[in-house]
Amino acid sequence: MAVIPNKHPMPAQDPVVRAKNFNEVALGYDEETVVAEASRCLQCKKAPCRQGCPVEVDIPAFIKLASERDFAGAIKKLKEKNALPAVCGRVCPQENQCEKYCTVGKKNEPVGIGRIERFCADWELANGVLPQQVAEPTSKKVAIVGSGPSGLTCAADLAKLGHKVTIFEALHVAGGVLMYGIPEFRLPKAVVQAEVQNLKNLGVDIQVNAVVGKFATVDQLMEEGGFDAAFIGTGAGLPYFMNIPGENACGVYSANEFLTRTNLMKAYKFPDADTPIRVGKKVAVLGGGNVAMDAARTALRLGAEESWIVYRRSKTELPARHEEAEHAEEEGVKFAFLTSPTRIIYDDNYWVTGMECLRYELGEPDASGRRSPVPIEGSEFVIDVDTVVVAIGQGPNPLVPRTTKGLECNKKGNIIANLETGATSKPGVYAGGDVVTGAATVILAMGAGRTAAKSIHAYLSGK
Amino acid sequence: MYKILKKEVLAPTISLFDIEAPMVARSARAGQFVILRTIDEGERIPLTIADFDREKGTITCVFQEVGKTTKELAKFDVGDSLKDFVGPLGEPSHIENFGRVVVVGGGVGVAPIHPIARALKEAGNEVIGIIGARTGELLFWEDKLRSACTELRVTTDDGSYVRQGFVTDVLKEVIEEKGDIALCVAIGPLPMMRAVCNLTKEYNLKTIVSLNSIMVDGTGMCGCCRVTVGGQTKFACVDGPEFDGHQVDFAEMARRSVIYKEQEQIAMEHHQCTCGCGGGK
Numbered sequence: 001m002a003v004i005p006n007k008h009p010m011p012a013q014d015p016v017v018r019a020k021n022f023n024e025v026a027l028g029y030d031e032e033t034v035v036a037e038a039s040r041c042l043q044c045k046k047a048p049c050r051q052g053c054p055v056e057v058d059i060p061a062f063i064k065l066a067s068e069r070d071f072a073g074a075i076k077k078l079k080e081k082n083a084l085p086a087v088c089g090r091v092c093p094q095e096n097q098c099e100k101y102c103t104v105g106k107k108n109e110p111v112g113i114g115r116i117e118r119f120c121a122d123w124e125l126a127n128g129v130l131p132q133q134v135a136e137p138t139s140k141k142v143a144i145v146g147s148g149p150s151g152l153t154c155a156a157d158l159a160k161l162g163h164k165v166t167i168f169e170a171l172h173v174a175g176g177v178l179m180y181g182i183p184e185f186r187l188p189k190a191v192v193q194a195e196v197q198n199l200k201n202l203g204v205d206i207q208v209n210a211v212v213g214k215f216a217t218v219d220q221l222m223e224e225g226g227f228d229a230a231f232i233g234t235g236a237g238l239p240y241f242m243n244i245p246g247e248n249a250c251g252v253y254s255a256n257e258f259l260t261r262t263n264l265m266k267a268y269k270f271p272d273a274d275t276p277i278r279v280g281k282k283v284a285v286l287g288g289g290n291v292a293m294d295a296a297r298t299a300l301r302l303g304a305e306e307s308w309i310v311y312r313r314s315k316t317e318l319p320a321r322h323e324e325a326e327h328a329e330e331e332g333v334k335f336a337f338l339t340s341p342t343r344i345i346y347d348d349n350y351w352v353t354g355m356e357c358l359r360y361e362l363g364e365p366d367a368s369g370r371r372s373p374v375p376i377e378g379s380e381f382v383i384d385v386d387t388v389v390v391a392i393g394q395g396p397n398p399l400v401p402r403t404t405k406g407l408e409c410n411k412k413g414n415i416i417a418n419l420e421t422g423a424t425s426k427p428g429v430y431a432g433g434d435v436v437t438g439a440a441t442v443i444l445a446m447g448a449g450r451t452a453a454k455s456i457h458a459y460l461s462g463k
Numbered sequence: 464m465y466k467i468l469k470k471e472v473l474a475p476t477i478s479l480f481d482i483e484a485p486m487v488a489r490s491a492r493a494g495q496f497v498i499l500r501t502i503d504e505g506e507r508i509p510l511t512i513a514d515f516d517r518e519k520g521t522i523t524c525v526f527q528e529v530g531k532t533t534k535e536l537a538k539f540d541v542g543d544s545l546k547d548f549v550g551p552l553g554e555p556s557h558i559e560n561f562g563r564v565v566v567v568g569g570g571v572g573v574a575p576i577h578p579i580a581r582a583l584k585e586a587g588n589e590v591i592g593i594i595g596a597r598t599g600e601l602l603f604w605e606d607k608l609r610s611a612c613t614e615l616r617v618t619t620d621d622g623s624y625v626r627q628g629f630v631t632d633v634l635k636e637v638i639e640e641k642g643d644i645a646l647c648v649a650i651g652p653l654p655m656m657r658a659v660c661n662l663t664k665e666y667n668l669k670t671i672v673s674l675n676s677i678m679v680d681g682t683g684m685c686g687c688c689r690v691t692v693g694g695q696t697k698f699a700c701v702d703g704p705e706f707d708g709h710q711v712d713f714a715e716m717a718r719r720s721v722i723y724k725e726q727e728q729i730a731m732e733h734h735q736c737t738c739g740c741g742g743g744k
Contacts, residue, residue, distance in 0.1 A: 170682050172500060172507075172547040180684075209549035211682055215486045237684040241696065248689055248696060248715055250722045257685035265679065266504055271733035274506035274532060275679070276726030350718035397683055399701065 005108040008037045010115055019300045019331035022184045022268055026090070031069070034119040038067035040104055041111045048101040049113060054447025055088075055153070057081045059098055059113055066116050071123040076130060078120055083156035083199065084149065084446065086125060086191045087178060089118025092443045093321050125194050134202055135162035140460040143168065143227040145212045145400055148176025149442045150233035150433030152199060153449030154456070159202040161457050166227075167199075168210040170399075171264065176235055177434075178442070180264040181256070183294050185301070189263070213399035218407075218429060228463065229428045229456045232404075232415060233449060236434035237397035241390055242286065246344030251280060251352035255287070255295045255391035262298050280386030282306045284355055286341065287391035288313065291439075293324040295389045296333045304387070307333050312340035312360050312373040338362070338373065342380065344388055354382050396435045404429070414438060422452030430456055465499075465548040468521060470541050473603035474596075476528040477571055478537050479513070485520030487550040493578035494556030494673065494705055497522060498681040500547040501535050508532050509678045511575035511650070511704065512551065522550070525574035525603075531730040552681045553704045556671070560587040561645035565637055566612065567630050567659055568594045569651025573604050575673060576650045581611040583648075589613045591641070593633045599624030631658045638666050646671065649708065653717055660708035672708035674699045677722060690716050 011027040012018075018025050029037065041063040049059045058077055065074035078085045094100075094114035102110035124130065140163045144151045147169040155165045173179055175192045200206065212218060212234075221227050239254035241247050258277070261267040265275035283299040285292050288311035299307040309328070311318065314337045318325055329335070338360040345354040359379035366372035396413045408416045408425035415424055415431040422430040432448025434440055469481035487497060496511045514523035528534045539545070556579045564583055568576035573594045584590045592612030596602040597620045609615045617625040618633050630651070638644060647670040649659040656672040663670040676688035676699040683701035690699050693710035697703065 170549070171680060172549070180680075209547050210486065211549060211552065214551055215490055237682070239684070239686045241686070248691060248719070250718060254686040257679060257687045260679050260685050265506065269504070270726065271730045273504040274730060276506075276723045276730070278722065278726065350715065399682060 003042070003104055003108060004036075004040055007109045007112040007115070008033045010112075015327075015330040015332070018185065019297075022301055024188050025185050025327060028122055029115055029119045034116055035067055035069060037112050038063045038116050041067065042103055044103050048103060049098040049111075052097040052099070052101045054097070054443050055081050055450050057098075062120065063111065063113070063116055066120055071120050071127075072130060074120040075124040078117060079132065082446070083153050084195045085117050086121035086195055087149070087187060088443055088446070089114050089121050090187050090191070091182060093441055095322070097443060125191070129198060129201070132160065132198075132202060134160055137164065138162040138460065140164065140228045140463070141166070141226055142456060142460075143218070143221045143225065143230040144233065145218065145230065146170075146176055146233040146235055146433075146435075147174035147196075147206060148233055148235045148433060148445060149178065150445035150449035150452075151176065151231065152196070153446040154231045154233065154432070154453045155204045156199055156202060157450055157453035158456060159199070159204045161453075163457070163460065164205075165203070166205045166207060168212050169206060169208045170211040172208050173264070174206050174208060180260040181291070181294070183259065183263055183298055185297070186294070211399065213403040218400060218404040222428065228460055229430065231422070231449070231452050231456065232400055232424075232429065232431040232435060233433040233445065234397050234400050234435045235445075236394035236439040238395040238413075239390070240393045240395060242341065242392065244341060244343050246346055246352075247390070249344055249346040249352050250350050251278070251346075251386055252344060252388045252390065255285070255291045255389055256394065258295050258389045259291070259298065262302065268302060277302060278387070279304050280352075282308070282385045283387040283389065284308045284310050284341075284383065284385040285389045285391050286310050287393070288318045288320055289391065289393070290320045290324050292391035293320045293328045293333075295391050297328050297331055299387070299389070300331055300333065308336055308383075308385070309333060310336045310339050310341065310357065312338065313370065314338055314362060317370045336383075340373070340375070341388075345382065352386050352388055354384050355388060356380055356382050394434075394439050396438070400435075412438065419448075420451070421455040422448060423455060428459065465545040467539055467541055467543050467545070468519075470539070473525065474601045476537075477525065477601065477603060478528075479523060479525045479574075480539070481516075481521045481523050482545065482548060483520060484522050484548050484550070487522050487548065488515045488517050488520045491515040491522060491551040492555035493558065493582045494575075495551035495553050496681075496704055497524065497548060497550030498552060498678065499524075499536075499545050499549075501532060501539070502546050505535075505546060506532055507547070507679060507681070509552070509675065509681055509700075511673060511675065512578065513574035514578055522548075525571060527571040530727050531734045534731075534734070549681070553700060554702070556582065556648070556705060558582045558586050563589040563591070563641065563644050564646045564648065565591045565593065565634065565644055567634060567647065567649040567651070568592070568608070569630050569649075569655040570596055570601065572651030572655070572673075573602070573608065576648065577604060577607055577611055579648055579650075580608065584611060584613060591637055591644075592616065593618070593630050593637065595619060595628075595630040595633070597621065629658070630655060631662050634659060635662060638663075638668065644668055653713065653720060656708060657713040657717075660711070660713070664709055670708040671705050672711060673704045674706060674711070674716065675704065676700075676716070677720065690719070
């Protein structure tokens with residue numbers, strides 16, 4: 001039987017309609033489509049797709065079950081390895097992971113692994129969650145600091161192995177960047193909370209409003225709190241700014257603030273939700289990553305008339321997922337490539353009125369392999385904007401590294417951890433995710449959580 | 464969790480709560496703050512810690528009704544629970560034996576200055592306290608401050624209680640009278656802290672202020688509370704809330720503190736109409 005050359009398209013909300021609402025953009029496959037898509041899988045014996053999955057999902061096995069309409073079996077298979085399938089099915093960059101290695105993808109479009117995963121996870125959420133097996137209690141206690149993707153994965157794995165796991169989360173709700181960062185229209189918060197509930201069902205205790213480094217240090221948790229090991233997954237929660245004049249003017253947001261107000265605090269419901277946000281008529285988002293796309297798309301939904309991505313390289317170098325940039329463009333986000341601001345202009349009341357920029361051209365490739373942008377002298381020009389969102393990246397939040405004795409960090413403040421084991425310089429303390437690697441993806445953080453869970457289990461078993 | 468164990472109305476629009484929060488109380492220190500939410504979908508507001516009791520596991524907060532959330536908070540009663548309560552946040556006050564120090568509390572700032580005065584006195588300092596309010600009925604905790612300080616002076620803007628004058632007037636008198644003072648700590652409304660700093664600059668008297676910037680997470684994640692100190696951008700939530708007042712860009716701080724003035728008005732109007740008629744919408 002000949003393979004259908006293309007992925008079944010993902011049904012999506014109309015761009016004009018969705019640019020004005022916060023409902024999910026991608027609507028998900030129906031049962032017939034998921035079975036048809038799953039049937040495109042060749043069930044290769046070598047399963048090259050698996051090498052692209054940081055959490056080692058048995059991809060052909062779950063797809064086979066899905067193609068046979070055994071969705072209960074498929075989700076069970078997925079959850080053997082992936083604690084957050086409804087999240088991964090939505091936000092993993094599959095084109096750089098599993099689907100990159102898909103055999104079908106060599107000549108045609110790869111199998112839509114992520115889309116099938118999402119369907120199976122949503123099927124379970126709609127049809128009732130199946131109980132998962134948990135090993136006999138071991139009497140060992142593990143503290144997980146941060147409830148983002150790495151912490152949740154590490155917690156799930158350790159809980160399944162019978163350890164008593166407590167997650168400490170600084171904010172008032174668990175999920176980390178899945179709650180405060182990624183917008184509702186890409187990852188509905190109810191989906192995240194359903195996955196968090198699954199963890200609670202495994203016996204994981206989640207303490208919100210608990211800022212480790214403040215109410216207690218990691219050392220105190222281990223010495224006084226009776227924890228036998230700890231995992232630090234505190235993410236990349238420190239916004240970088242451009243360090244240009246005018247950056248503290250009213251109307252300049254970090255992407256973290258802009259997205260946290262909107263996603264975590266639900267400012268898009270203001271005044272029904274109490275937290276305000278101010279989005280002007282014309283918004284400039286600085287940066288070209290996924291966070292920048294999220295911010296630019298959010299600005300449109302909050303009522304901005306124009307939303308611009310201002311990026312100093314060209315379209316080819318955009319670090320954002322192709323799909324995200326494409327969605328942004330469809331919705332009406334405009335792009336100013338080879339442009340970077342030199343200062344932010346404000347009025348007598350300190351409100352942003354414009355931004356002076358320089359035009360750039362591409363020079364020689366830099367350390368990252370991308371052609372580096374070179375400013376064109378004398379090319380200054382001013383664009384009228386009343387809101388600026390700085391989305392040029394985030395560093396590691398220093399609260400935990402600063403307060404943990406003997407925890408080695410690099411110059412940027414990232415915790416130094418062995419990528420093979422998650423072990424840090426401090427015995428019994430492991431780390432993973434963005435706090436180690438710098439801002440990366442949900443699935444890489446999950447992979448790090450998985451790796452650390454294995455090491456912690458081995459450490460506790462030997463204790 | 465976060466149950467209100469005691470409520471006291473200290474003055475019109477100013478209330479005190481003792482809140483059950485043992486995890487916060489166990490490590491709270493003078494100068495730090497908490498963030499709370501009253502309801503689901505409520506906003507996160509920072510309040511400086513006015514006192515703490517490690518044994519009872521309580522944190523004392525004093526607040527003035529200024530916006531929707533604080534007005535809502537004032538309606539809470541003993542036995543009610545807050546939705547969320549997190550802390551202690553920010554860096555604690557730097558306490559050591561400086562010698563002779565002055566602490567200045569204006570308005571609701573009298574509350575957070577109290578544990579700092581107490582800690583400074585316990586560290587061996589001679590603590591001269593100055594507290595003031597717009598008018599006599601808004602003044603509170605005179606007794607508590609009197610016992611936390613070595614000496615206390617009280618003033619009111621309108622002269623309705625003790626004497627007439629701003630806290631800066633009293634501070635000037637104290638400086639002139641006492642001569643060598645090692646440190647001044649001032650907490651109160653922004654214009655008051657700014658005025659104190661303008662005065663102490665003339666005397667080259669190092670002055671610490673506690674900034675109550677607009678915040679969201681309070682853990683250094685959003686950068687909303689950024690303030691320029693000595694030409695550098697700092698986050699009030701993790702680098703502060705206390706800073707060298709002579710280095711703080713108060714003009715910038717004042718402008719940033721009213722970013723959401725318009726939205727606050729909308730929230731208040733929306734809030735006042737809770738009868739279900741939808742009139743506030």
